[in-house]
Amino acid sequence: MRQNVTLAELPLRPELVGEEPYGAPQLDVPVRLNVNENPYPPGPSIIADMAAAIASVAAEVNRYPDREALGLRRDLAAYLGHGLTADQIWAANGSNEVMTHLLQAFAGPGRRVLSFPPTYSMYPEYARNTHSGYVTCPRREDFGIDPAAALAAIAEHAPSVVVITTPNNPTGTTTPLETIRQIVAGTEAIVVVDEAYQEFARNPGDTSLTLLPEFGNLVVSRTMSKAFALAGGRVGYFAATPAIVDACRIVRLPYHL
Numbered sequence: 001m002r003q004n005v006t007l008a009e010l011p012l013r014p015e016l017v018g019e020e021p022y023g024a025p026q027l028d029v030p031v032r033l034n035v036n037e038n039p040y041p042p043g044p045s046i047i048a049d050m051a052a053a054i055a056s057v058a059a060e061v062n063r064y065p066d067r068e069a070l071g072l073r074r075d076l077a078a079y080l081g082h083g084l085t086a087d088q089i090w091a092a093n094g095s096n097e098v099m100t101h102l103l104q105a106f107a108g109p110g111r112r113v114l115s116f117p118p119t120y121s122m123y124p125e126y127a128r129n130t131h132s133g134y135v136t137c138p139r140r141e142d143f144g145i146d147p148a149a150a151l152a153a154i155a156e157h158a159p160s161v162v163v164i165t166t167p168n169n170p171t172g173t174t175t176p177l178e179t180i181r182q183i184v185a186g187t188e189a190i191v192v193v194d195e196a197y198q199e200f201a202r203n204p205g206d207t208s209l210t211l212l213p214e215f216g217n218l219v220v221s222r223t224m225s226k227a228f229a230l231a232g233g234r235v236g237y238f239a240a241t242p243a244i245v246d247a248c249r250i251v252r253l254p255y256h257l
Contacts, residue, residue: 015128022125036169036197038229064255072257076237080222082209087242090249093257095196095223095236099126099163102219102238104251106190107132107161114159116145120169120194135159143171147182154187162187165194166208167201174201180208184215190244192219199227209239216241 008017024034031039042050073086080089092098103126107113112133115123119139127134137153140146145164154162162183166175175193184191193208208220219240225231235257 019128022122035231036226037231038226040229042229065257067255068249069257072235073237077239080209080239082212082239084209084212084239087245088212088239089237090240090245091235091237091257092248092252093236094225094234095194095221096122096126097256098221098236098238099123099192099194100130101248101251102190102192102244103127103130103132103161105244105247111160112157113161113163114153114157114189115163116150116165116168118143118168118171119163119165123163132161139168139171139173143168143173145175145179145183147179147186150179150183151186154183154189159189162189162191163194164191165196167195167197169197172197174206177206177208177211181211181214184211184218188217190217190219191215192221192238194221196221196223196226198222212239212241216243219244 026032027034031037041047069091070086072091073089076091077084077086077089090098090101092101099122103113107127107130109131110133112135113123113127114135114137116139117136124134126132135153135157137145137150150162164175164180164183166180167173168175180191180193195207198204198207208218211218212220219238221236221238223237224233224235
């Protein structure tokens with residue numbers, strides 16, 4: 001094959017033919033609403049702390065990091081509260097990798113992922129990239145989720161993973177905890193509640209973290225990219241039963257974070 005080969009001439013996976021890479025325009029403007037970045041940078045004291053932390057570990061950068069990121073996971077558990085411990089937290093290279101780990105572990109060939117559009121546009125790409133089927137249950141006209149319709153869609157499609165985004169991107173709609181409880185209780189599938197914007201909710205304490213003691217198939221995903229202004233740091237994480245964390249440890253790449 002010649003050196004200046006085109007993409008069309010490569011043996012690309014069939015489902016990737018004609019696809020475009022995901023990516024909103026990275027505009028040089030003060031406020032980037034199209035990627036929902038926090039427009040405020042870290043304050044001077046935080047920047048100084050970050051610089052000091054980097055200096056303290058630079059002498060050991062020739063060594064691999066702790067592949068389990070236990071220090072980070074302990075800190076994230078402490079931030080979330082609700083009695084969570086490090087073995088109930090998983091962290092990865094942004095919430096994108098968190099979702100990829102979950103679908104690698106629980107979806108894949110012959111399995112389906114169910115979500116509720118309009119919602120985050122990356123979900124079908126996560127499914128495609130993990131060879132998973134992608135099915136949907138449309139939201140109501142007010143962008144809420146009808147629990148009866150959701151359970152009917154689960155019965156029809158038999159997904160192995162269900163994704164609920166609250167507050168929803170792009171509509172901002174919050175899904176009531178009782179709706180989430182009904183859906184999680186009505187399926188054996190892994191139910192991922194994506195709370196990337198929970199810190200911005202009117203009532204941030206109304207979180208699916210409160211349901212974790214009831215359900216072993218519930219995952220609550222969060223990110224440091226939005227409220228914490230750390231989009232460039234690429235840290236996403238979830239809370240779940242330790243068994244789900246162990247499942248993600250199987251599929252993660254070594255030293256992924």
